[in-house]
Amino acid sequence: MKLKEILSVLPFYHAVDSIETIDINTIKMDSREVEAGDLFVCIKGYTVDGHDFVKQAASNGAAAILAEKELETAVPTVTVANTSRALAMLAAKFYDYPTTKFPLVGITGTNGKTTVTYLLESIFNQINRKTGVIGTIQMKIGEVVYPVKNTTPDALFLQKKFNQMAEQNVEAAIMEVSSHALDQGRVYGCDFDVAVFTNLSQDHLDYHKDMDDYLRAKSLLFAQLGNTYNEGRKKFAVINEDDQASELLKRSTAQHVMTYGCKNRAQVMAANIQLEATGTKFTLKTPTGEAEINSKLIGMFNVYNMLAASAAAIAVHIPLVSIKSAFENITGVSGRFEPVIAGQSFATLVDYAHTPDSLENVLQTIKGFAKGKIYVVVGCGGDRDKTKRPLMAAIALKYADRAIFTSDNPRTEDPEAILHDMTEGVEADHYDVIVNRKDAITYAIKHAKDNDIILIAGKGHETYQQIGEVKYDFDDRQVAKEAIQAKEN
Numbered sequence: 001m002k003l004k005e006i007l008s009v010l011p012f013y014h015a016v017d018s019i020e021t022i023d024i025n026t027i028k029m030d031s032r033e034v035e036a037g038d039l040f041v042c043i044k045g046y047t048v049d050g051h052d053f054v055k056q057a058a059s060n061g062a063a064a065i066l067a068e069k070e071l072e073t074a075v076p077t078v079t080v081a082n083t084s085r086a087l088a089m090l091a092a093k094f095y096d097y098p099t100t101k102f103p104l105v106g107i108t109g110t111n112g113k114t115t116v117t118y119l120l121e122s123i124f125n126q127i128n129r130k131t132g133v134i135g136t137i138q139m140k141i142g143e144v145v146y147p148v149k150n151t152t153p154d155a156l157f158l159q160k161k162f163n164q165m166a167e168q169n170v171e172a173a174i175m176e177v178s179s180h181a182l183d184q185g186r187v188y189g190c191d192f193d194v195a196v197f198t199n200l201s202q203d204h205l206d207y208h209k210d211m212d213d214y215l216r217a218k219s220l221l222f223a224q225l226g227n228t229y230n231e232g233r234k235k236f237a238v239i240n241e242d243d244q245a246s247e248l249l250k251r252s253t254a255q256h257v258m259t260y261g262c263k264n265r266a267q268v269m270a271a272n273i274q275l276e277a278t279g280t281k282f283t284l285k286t287p288t289g290e291a292e293i294n295s296k297l298i299g300m301f302n303v304y305n306m307l308a309a310s311a312a313a314i315a316v317h318i319p320l321v322s323i324k325s326a327f328e329n330i331t332g333v334s335g336r337f338e339p340v341i342a343g344q345s346f347a348t349l350v351d352y353a354h355t356p357d358s359l360e361n362v363l364q365t366i367k368g369f370a371k372g373k374i375y376v377v378v379g380c381g382g383d384r385d386k387t388k389r390p391l392m393a394a395i396a397l398k399y400a401d402r403a404i405f406t407s408d409n410p411r412t413e414d415p416e417a418i419l420h421d422m423t424e425g426v427e428a429d430h431y432d433v434i435v436n437r438k439d440a441i442t443y444a445i446k447h448a449k450d451n452d453i454i455l456i457a458g459k460g461h462e463t464y465q466q467i468g469e470v471k472y473d474f475d476d477r478q479v480a481k482e483a484i485q486a487k488e489n
């Protein structure tokens with residue numbers, strides 16, 4: 001594609017005239033990946049500044065460079081005010097606006113994004129629509145799975161993958177949209193049809209200045225809704241009416257609003273809710289009718305997740321009967337309230353709760369059914385929000401008969417220091433600190449008796465543990481299974 005054609009989507013840029021005749025092979029944002037004929041876009045990152053790698057891009061054969069300042073290089077350079085934003089627009093143009101070719105649902109919120117994503121996948125599949133899914137666990141096109149580094153990948157990767165989805169006749173895409181992604185403009189080139197808000201509670205205060213700043217990032221998804229390349233489709237903001245952030249988010253969009261909730265009056269509601277240890281029943285009330293839902297998903301928070309998915313599905317005209325069937329078919333989401341079954345006489349659950357609110361929700365649910373003692377094995381990730389550490393420890397101690405504090409992904413922090421942050425100021429004594437996660441899980445399993453419940457929280461579907469810069473193989477489900485088998489024999 002001619003550089004001139006790609007640049008036509010930018011409102012302003014500065015370049016010498018001759019640059020416009022250059023042919024671009026593809027766009028790259030990493031100098032190490034640049035090949036002959038590529039446009040290299042310099043991004044100022046949190047770790048390094050892409051502008052410092054122009055020399056490498058040039059020696060790899062870059063045909064042109066997009067930067068925020070004039071650089072010392074012989075490669076023709078285009079300058080713009082904000083390369084991150086420009087990259088998202090250029091990538092969307094380069095891949096011919098793939099997100100205009102199928103409905104796109106974006107889901108944001110502190111907890112429940114992955115769960116709602118898979119509920120929606122199940123709903124779309126129920127009416128035989130081929131789906132694309134992007135989120136924490138993986139990226140999927142139809143049944144083919146690809147690994148991802150981020151919950152919401154960078155703009156370039158996103159547009160490329162959406163293009164792949166369009167080429168493979170995907171009929172709906174569903175994507176988790178993290179606050180980091182919104183803040184960094186990773187989804188700026190996406191044409192969302194539906195933007196879903198699950199809830200807001202404390203997380204990521206290492207990255208966002210405060211909760212207002214965190215909410216402001218979330219609100220960008222709703223402000224962006226309708227910044228569209230495709231005027232034909234109606235756009236919907238799907239909002240949790242029971243969450244305190246709902247008012248601001250409703251005011252953040254100029255598009256249609258669809259509300260859901262259980263307490264405050266909303267367009268999509270759940271009534272007659274029956275929360276049981278083996279599943280959940282409720283009456284789903286919507287503008288298109290009512291349905292009796294009988295789901296294997298457990299806990300009140302999953303009622304909210306089902307309401308969010310229902311409202312989004314209704315916004316794209318999916319019949320209620322298909323929503324009901326999807327909810328009846330889905331047995332669970334990997335690493336979310338996932339039972340480990342190895343013939344033992346006590347329950348063992350692996351869950352991805354890694355925020356105070358999710359931990360409290362899951363423990364409240366467990367408390368509602370527990371017949372024996374509750375054991376909680378939990379830690380907090382390193383290089384992440386430190387202020388959530390004592391809060392998570394306090395919540396574990398509030399519900400557990402015995403808490404075992406251990407390492408999550410310590411990353412570059414000292415694991416002992418993280419555990420110290422968790423337990424400093426704790427007055428209760430019904431806990432142990434066992435730094436090694438395998439030992440902590442084994443300890444809980446060794447002590448559990450008939451009818452007890454062990455919650456292993458924080459890492460869910462993850463199949464690694466990151467200590468320092470190294471990711472070691474580690475799967476809570478596998479470790480628990482082996483510990484149970486060792487105990488039973």
Ligand SMILES: CC(=O)N[C@H]1[C@@H](OP(=O)(O)OP(=O)(O)OC[C@H]2O[C@@H](n3ccc(=O)[nH]c3=O)[C@H](O)[C@@H]2O)O[C@H](CO)[C@@H](O)[C@@H]1O[C@H](C)C(=O)N[C@@H](C)C(=O)N[C@H](CCC(=O)O)C(=O)O
Pocket residue numbers: 029030031032042043044045046047048049050053149150151152153154155178179180181
């Ligand atoms: C803090 C943060 O969000 N970091 C993200 C950011 O990385 P960064 O700013 O550090 O990038 P950088 O390494 O400084 O590089 C800057 C630029 O220089 C380029 N470069 C770099 C080196 C080189 O030799 N040559 C070169 O050209 C890079 O390709 C890049 O374009 O941009 C990268 C590309 O988009 C992201 O992968 C990375 O996510 C890191 C891995 C991360 O851990 N992010 C977390 C905090 C995150 O985003 N989490 C949310 C989910 C949270 C949740 O839902 O709970 C997510 O969406 O994943």
Ligand SMILES: Nc1ncnc2c1ncn2[C@@H]1O[C@H](COP(=O)(O)OP(=O)(O)OP(=O)(O)O)[C@@H](O)[C@H]1O
Pocket residue numbers: 109110111112113114115116136151176198199301302304305335336337351352353354357358359361362460
């Ligand atoms: N609606 C909800 N409200 C509160 N907690 C929830 C909700 N849904 C799920 N949870 C809890 O949060 C955990 C994470 O859920 P899920 O993976 O769906 O959220 P997420 O928003 O995708 O998280 P992440 O930010 O890590 O991507 C679950 O394991 C469960 O403990």
Ligand SMILES: N[C@H](CCC[C@H](N)C(=O)O)C(=O)O
Pocket residue numbers: 151354380381382384408409458459
């Ligand atoms: N997307 C979240 C995942 C946290 C998972 C938890 N296991 C941890 O490592 O802290 C984050 O990057 O903050």
Ligand SMILES: [Mg+2]
Pocket residue numbers: 113114135136137151176
């Ligand atoms: Mg997720």
